[in-house]
Amino acid sequence: xxxxxxxxxxxxxxxxxxxxxxxxxxxxxxxxxxxxxxxxxxxxxxxxxxxxxxxxxxxxxxxxxxxxxxxxxxxxxxxxxxxxxxxxxxxxxxxxxxxxxxxxxxxxxxxxxxxxxxxxxxxxxxxxxxxxxxxxxxxxxxxxxxxxxxxxxxxxxxxxxxxxxxxxxxxxxxxxxxxxxxxxxxxxxxxxxxxxxxxxxxxxxxxxxxxxxxxxxxxxxxxxxxxxxxxxxx
Amino acid sequence: xxxxxxxxxxxxxxxxxxxxxxxxxxxxxxxxxxxxxxxxxxxxxxxxxxxxxxxxxxxxxxxxxxxxxxxxxxxxxxxxxxxxxxxxxxxxxxxxxxx
Numbered sequence: 001x002x003x004x005x006x007x008x009x010x011x012x013x014x015x016x017x018x019x020x021x022x023x024x025x026x027x028x029x030x031x032x033x034x035x036x037x038x039x040x041x042x043x044x045x046x047x048x049x050x051x052x053x054x055x056x057x058x059x060x061x062x063x064x065x066x067x068x069x070x071x072x073x074x075x076x077x078x079x080x081x082x083x084x085x086x087x088x089x090x091x092x093x094x095x096x097x098x099x100x101x102x103x104x105x106x107x108x109x110x111x112x113x114x115x116x117x118x119x120x121x122x123x124x125x126x127x128x129x130x131x132x133x134x135x136x137x138x139x140x141x142x143x144x145x146x147x148x149x150x151x152x153x154x155x156x157x158x159x160x161x162x163x164x165x166x167x168x169x170x171x172x173x174x175x176x177x178x179x180x181x182x183x184x185x186x187x188x189x190x191x192x193x194x195x196x197x198x199x200x201x202x203x204x205x206x207x208x209x210x211x212x213x214x215x216x217x218x219x220x221x222x223x224x225x226x227x228x229x230x231x232x233x234x
Numbered sequence: 235x236x237x238x239x240x241x242x243x244x245x246x247x248x249x250x251x252x253x254x255x256x257x258x259x260x261x262x263x264x265x266x267x268x269x270x271x272x273x274x275x276x277x278x279x280x281x282x283x284x285x286x287x288x289x290x291x292x293x294x295x296x297x298x299x300x301x302x303x304x305x306x307x308x309x310x311x312x313x314x315x316x317x318x319x320x321x322x323x324x325x326x327x328x329x330x331x332x333x
Contacts, residue, residue: 060299067290116286122256165279 006030008066008073010053010110011080012046013039015180019206020077020213021046032073034062035080053080053106063113075126075217076114078107078152083145083182085190096144103148108155111170115163124167126217129156131174133234137197141190149174153228160226169222173212174230176204199233242325245295246318249287257283265319274316281315288321296329 007024011017012033018040025031025045033039034051049065051058066073082102084095107129118125131153134146153172160170176198177183177191195201212229215221243265250261261267261275261284268274269281276284285302292300307314307324314324 057299064293064299116290119283120252120287120290166283 004028004030005074006032006066006071007075007077008032008034008110008114009077009079010034010106012048013037015182016175016178016206016209017079020079020210023206023210029075030071032066053110054101056109059109059113063117067117072121072123073114073117073125074123076110076128077213078110078127078129080106081130081149081182083142085141085145085186087141088143091144099144099148100151103145104151104155107152111155111159115159115166115168118168119163119166122167124169126221127159127163127168127170128213128216129170129172131156131172131228131230133174133176133194133198133230133232135174136230136234137194139194156228157226164225167222169216169225171216171225172228173209173216174228174234175209176230176232176234178204178206178209195232197234202232204231236326236330238330239322239326241295242292242329243322245291246288246322246325248295249284249291250318252287252291253280253284261318265317265322267318268316269318269321270313270316285315288325292325292329298329300325300328302328 007029009017009020009031012021013035017033017035021031021033021043025043031046032049033046034049034053036050036052038050039048049062051062053059080102082099084091084099111127114125114127129152132146132149134142135150135153139146156170156172163170177194183191195203208231212231216224247263250263254260257280259276259280261269269276289300289302302325312320314320
């Protein structure tokens, strides 16, 4: 008997998160998503929560509601993230706080609550976080974003060890630039210069990301944890 | 025994039942049970899992979110995690209505 698995994806209103929600609904998952606002388009087989990933009380309430109806999270994909490209000398502290709140604290909160749920019934689960090539490439103008994602990498590797006894794997995918709102304001020449530093010099596609996630969450990958896979040969 | 203490005790006993259902190390269903230290029945990882279950049961029974490992718990002179009785008392102190 094959049971329908439930996947929780953060940041599903648009962009990569929206693609992942559509993709995994299409693959037979029950998909739950969240973002601060309502999704732009409804999606059959998908349930949305209006939840700010930085709000601990709301995040706990989201998991409580899932558990309250007898459901569980089998796979968590921590996609929600924000960026702000700017020279450090021109970066307001408020921006730093917002980026770390969403990218690091939000990821931490969802990892913690999902792992509590996954460990309570001893059935384990899979967690996939989002890193970025901006970290290993040390991109100028992305100091805060890259630093926040470096923290996510570190979280990923340590949580992998802490959660392993509970049968939970924790990995991360590090995308190259993908044509979404996140990089809309980045000048084309900056994107081209970044792509030129990849082993495979092209823009990332949404399918490149879901392909790595597919690998992390497949049943046979239960011995794969604490890994950060960068796309494009970075 | 106050209502809050008794309700907290029931929550903890339910968490013990859930824990014992899947763990080799069993926690006695008693407020006398020692969790940590000499005579303790759980290791550090077992304690982590037990606390998660206790928090969940308390949240279900009291309908309020609780964190049993905040700074208040860690700064107590006597750890609330040394035994089941101490844990029940600590939970009740966290949930009792403030005057």
